[in-house]
Every structure is written in C-alpha cells, then in structure tokens.
Amino acid sequence: MTIGIIGSGTMGSGIAQVAATSGCKVKLYDTNRAALDKAEAALEKILLRLIEKGRIDSEEKNRIQGNIDYVENLKDLANSNLTIEAIVENLDVKKKVFSELETYVDSNCIIASNTSSLSIASIASALKNPERCIGIHFFNPAPLMQLVEVIPAIQTSNEVLEFTVKTIENWNKVVAVAKDTPGFIVNRVARPFYGESLRIYEEGIADFASIDRSLKTLGNFKMGPFELMDFIGNDVNYTVTETVFQAFYYDPRYRPSFTQKRFTEAGYLGRKSGKGFYNYDDNGSIVVQSDSEEFDNKVLAQQIFDRVLVMLINEAADALFLNIASAKDIDNAMTKGVNYPKGLLAWANEKGIDWCVKQMDALYDEYREERYRCSPLLRKMSRENQTFF
C-alpha cells in the first residue's frame, strides 16, 4: 500500500515512520525542503537509537528508511491509496491543499486529515468527492502513542471508514472511532483534568504541587495536571481549551482559566521556557523549592482527587450519552491516548454510579453552576442500577 503524507513536521514525520515500519511505501511531502531534510535526519537518529536499544537491527533500519521517499511536489502523491495531511492548523490552507490533491490522486484514494481541532466536515467540503474524506488523529509522538482517533465526517462513506480502521489497526494502533465534534474524544474528555484542577487552585483550596500529589498518589496518574500542563506547554494547552470552549458555543463546562491565561501571557509556558507552574533546570527537571511544604492533609487530598475524578467521569459519561463514541472506545482513548491509569467508565463502575451522582450533586449544590450538572446518563444508570460495560 502507498501512503501519501502531507507535511513533514512533528506529526507528519512520526506518521511516516509508523506507516513505513508496517511495510507501507510512504511519500512524505512538504513545501519546505529544510523540513524534509530535518525529518530524514530525525528518523536516522531515532532508528540508530532503536538499534542501540536492541529493538531493531540495521537491516530493519534500512527497510524502514527504504520505504520513505521525501518529495517536494504534491503530484508525487498521485499513486497513493491513502493520504494523511499534517500541515498547519488552518482551514483555508488545508482546503486549498485538499482540492489540489484531489486532481492528482485516483478516485479511490482516501484523503485524511490529522487535524486536532477543525471539523472534518468542513475540510471534506473542499473535495468534489467528500465521501473519501476522514479524520485520522494521531497523538504526539505518533510512533509511541498507541491511540489513533478515526473521525468520519457526515459526508464519509462506510467503506472509507471501514478501510481506514483496518489500515490503522494493521499499523498496530488502537483505534477509537469518534463523532466529528470538537475535541473528538481525548481533547474533550480530558478537559476537567486541567480545568477542575485550575479551579481548585483558584479557590485557594491547595497549591499546584499538592493538587498534583493528590492525583498521582490517590489516582496513580503518571503526571499531575500542573506537571502535565507544563509539559504540554501552557500556551498549547490553553489554546486547546479555548478552542474547545468556543466550538461548544461557550458551554461553561469548558471555560478556560485566567490563571493559565496569565501564565501564558507572562511567558511561563512550562518546561520549554524553564518556568511554568514549576521551575525547571537545564535538563528539564523540576527544581524543588526548599520551602515547599509537604501536603499531608489526607482528607483534603481525597476531596481534591474525588472532585477531579468525578468531573472526568461525568465528561466521559456525557460523551457516551451524546454518542461521541462507544464506551469501549472512550475508555481506550483515555488509557492509550493520554496514559490514564484506568478507563474513566471502568473507574465509574469501581467507584459506583451512585457515588458519581452524589459527588456531582454535592458540587452542584455547593456552586449552583451549570459546570457541575450531573450527566443525565449517570443519573439514569443510578436509577436503574446499571453499570458501564
């Protein structure tokens, strides 16, 4: 199979590696020669490291590299069976590239986008044959992250969806099929991890480190929300939240935080700028402040953890309620796309659906904000004594 990839930046080069490793022929295209050279050099380094670790041999390295052609003309993608676009996140630019690409490729060629935030329906509308368009959303770094969200637009044909899912599964990825709605699964369901933690901080309940510690020790999250925001970059994370908020017609549940906005404005972007919610040394490790107090209030730690967890569960339940994806795909998305220690719906079963409803109702009673409204699905399940799965 021949895969055309448009854009050889962070995502395009990673996707090229995944496809080439699985034995596909890849045409990796970029308008910028330097970006192509950079992608080629980066792959050389990655594969050498894999040899060092004993994960591949030099024959395998040659095979993977031999599968990728670095091309400077969109026309060179003409023989592709599937093309995946990973260029700038700009609808007009994407539409222009898609309509030009359609004039070169075969009528059976699937034309996919790796967009994180644009609607697939809007991108597909640039094509004469929009049934062939689909979202294929990889996570960064593409070769390491197991999850791929596949997003059929309202125009997408069933054959295109089926072929896409099969192809991506053959690349040893876990596929979660998501409705074409803002944030798809992961970027929607994960919002409370950041938003509720920021809110807890803003209320003065606890500091960044204490909130992080609650989630790590009681929830087994690998990184606390503030560590993770610093790692992702406050600018990037803030923009995702703002985009999702706007796309949901300003649903207050997704309202961004002034704290994170100010950190972004101040240039406290996180690890990449040496300062975010934490300070970082030259190796990117957190500098522990000597005056930072150990947070040992167990009751408060549990309250913080429960509050963030139930908000995540509520969001996951609502995604299921609104048919964004199946329960299995929602749980897979969070464990394989953002490494959550457990699927949120499985977690809801474990905590008890009644517990979830009570927690949400207690938050709502306290604040009287729409943000804390319990998902109708949880309420119905509690009434009918049901569990997920």
Ligand code: NAI
């Ligand atoms: P990037 O900035 O690393 O790479 C974009 C590449 O596209 C650059 O090499 C640029 O030269 C090239 N390009 C720009 N316009 C082009 C055109 N008209 N034709 C051909 N090449 C062109 O961007 P990145 O981070 O790889 O993101 C690409 C896409 O993937 C975006 O839609 C983004 O939203 C999405 N995405 C990004 C993720 C991330 O963590 N970076 C995760 C998942 C999706």
